[in-house]
Amino acid sequence: MTDGGTHRGRLRLPFGLGARPLLVPPRKAIILQPCCLGRVMLTTPLLAALGEAFPDARFDWAVSDWARQAVSSNPRVTRLIHTGAGDVAGATRDEVRALLDDIRAEAYDTCFIPSASAEALARLAREAGVPQRVGLSRDGRRRDLTHAVAPSPGERGQARSALALAAAVGAPAGVIAAAEMEFHPPDRDRTAAARWLVEELDWLGDRPLVIMHPGGGQNPSGTNLDKRWPAERFARLGNHLIRVHGARVALVGMADERSLAAQVAGMMSFTVAERATVNRAGQIGLGELAALCELATLYVGNDIGSTYVAAATGCPTLAIHGPTDPAVAAPYMVNGRVVTLWRPYEGAFSWATGVSVEEAATAAATLLQTSAVF
Secondary structure, eight states, X not given: OOHHHHHHHHHTSOTTTSOOOOOOOOSEEEEEOOOOHHHHHTTHHHHHHHHHHOTTSEEEEEEOTXXXXXXXXXXXXXXXXXXXXXXXXXXXXXXXXXXXXXXXXXXXXXXXXXXXXXXXXXXXXXXXXXXXXXXXXXXXXXXXXXXEEOOOTTOOOHHHHHHHHHHHTTOXXXXXXXXXXXXXXXXXXXXXXXXXXXXXXXXXXXXXXXXXXXXXXXXXXXXXXXXXXXXXXXXXXXXXXXXXXXXXXXXXXXXGGHHHHHHHHHHOSSOGGGTSEEEOTTTOOHHHHHHHHHHOSEEEEESSHHHHHHHHTTOOEEEEOSSSOTTTSOOOOSSSOEXXXXXXXXXXXXXXXXXXXXXXXXXXXXXXXXXXXX
């Protein structure tokens, strides 16, 4: 057999038995990261790196209803592919079939799967006929991937691990080093936020504006209310920021968190009547929250999706972690305007030995100093 015949024979061998296919730069690609909000936000650095490295390529995103707002206004995304209400694991058969049909119809040349435990997504991409399937794998292997990428040894961070996929397809090291989370609130939300600040809160930028989200810990993957820093500590921190720094505090959250925000406001010495504190929980969406954070002096929140969104806008952000190690999932920014507080623990987690108000107040003071206004 000639050399050319041998080469042709190898091309017909199933993947894994022949030569490993070479990675080629993406031209039309899809990111398969459906859920949830925090994980999607931690994947936006990958999108940023890919967009900078391959400016002529098209990038789409397969995302759930729950996390859709995280990328719906991102100018780097051409199309959103609907995956269902939450994670693909909980999607109906019809939703999975529709997702498969959508991916197949777009004829992507590459898909990126930035989760080391997303076997179902890798299989779906293979069944949809995406020829180049690049995904994370801790052991460097996965049956349905053409390119299984192992994160750097010892790397646990979700964002940095996902960025390994950009490196695998040839993104320059400088581009990867500069990539960080991104969130782009729609202009209508920016207009609404500015109007509310001026007309209802009477805030003209003359004092610090602090956004606080005391809730979170609920998404389609499960509920973990231990993520919530105790309400009384939010109240004490709010009092401190008003008394010492002259701040105005806006409490935010989802509709079912309005009573929690009201509880925090009720424990504060500075009342709504004094216009030092206002409860906006359940009254604004994610886009308007981001628009507020673009103007705010400080955001304080738990290890939850809205905290990642706040950090992505460039707002000085204080992220308070309880049971979750920030080495794995903390807001990923390279601008130095994020402080993450966490106390390691053994056994069952308890806030009794968690982050104190004094620690939070010190960190908040440091972040307030980063603002060019104050």
